[in-house]
Amino acid sequence: MIVDDEELLRSGVSQILGVAPDLRVVAACHGGEAVEAARVRQPDVVLLDVRMPDVNGLSVLRELRALPRPPQVAMLTTFDTDEYLGEALRLGAAGFLLKDTSPADLISAVRALGTGSGCLSVPMTRRLRAPATANPAGPELATLSPREQQVLALLADGLSNAEIALRLHVSTGTVKDHVSALLTKLHVDNRVQAAVLATRAAVPATPAPAR
Incomplete structure (x- = not known):
């Protein structure tokens, strides 16, 4: 609509x-x-x-x-x-x-x-990534596992679940589980809110493990 x-x-x-x-x-x-x-x-x-x-x-x-x-x-x-x-x-x-x-x-x-x-x-993504908008990561971000932080960083890059799955060499279902878990831990309602939080906190992406 x-x-x-x-x-x-x-x-x-x-x-x-x-x-x-x-x-x-x-x-x-x-x-x-x-x-x-x-x-x-x-x-x-x-x-x-x-x-x-x-x-x-x-x-x-x-x-x-x-x-x-x-x-x-x-x-x-x-x-x-x-x-x-x-x-x-x-x-x-x-x-x-x-x-x-x-x-x-x-x-x-x-x-x-x-x-x-x-x-x-x-x-909008570029605006969020401006240095003035970056803030230290909050305590909620510290509760994420290394894999959840990795998924969050890729969310902030605008990747879909399928694209994240390909990047990390895991199933789409596994990515969905990680996304659901990190939304709960960050106390946000959706992926975009999580991505904004990650971008403003300058969450770094960790290297994907070898297959």
Whole structure:
């Protein structure tokens, strides 16, 4: 589902996603209609604008995440400030995409969101990696096993479970188990929150063991 106050953008994004045979846009609406549309259409993924004249996108995000069957929500916006990023992630957003994201990257992001993975646009990742945003690792990071720290570092690089599995020469199921464990230990709700924490704490990747 696409939520934006601009009809032209809704139409454009719908056309882009419509090219992918495995994706279907079930609704495209402005912010005031979003929560009811989500209740009726039950989308797996919502692309949600942050700033809309009729409603605050962050308020819509809060309501969407409170639904009995909450969708994976990525904020789609022209504003790449830390304020919006931090608040959106705190409220349970699974991703943060800028409106100049390429069509191919947008399709890939929606696919990742549909599988429960998160997504951050490249400019947002670079912003997080700026020296000013790096902080010492918190006590939660110290509770991770060496393998969990390795998986976390690869999450911060934007890799999917399948890509991490290939990198570490383990099964995708094993990676899922590590991700689940590290989310619990870090007290975060999703992969993107974990990746942001890792990037800001400058978690180093450890070398993969030999096969």
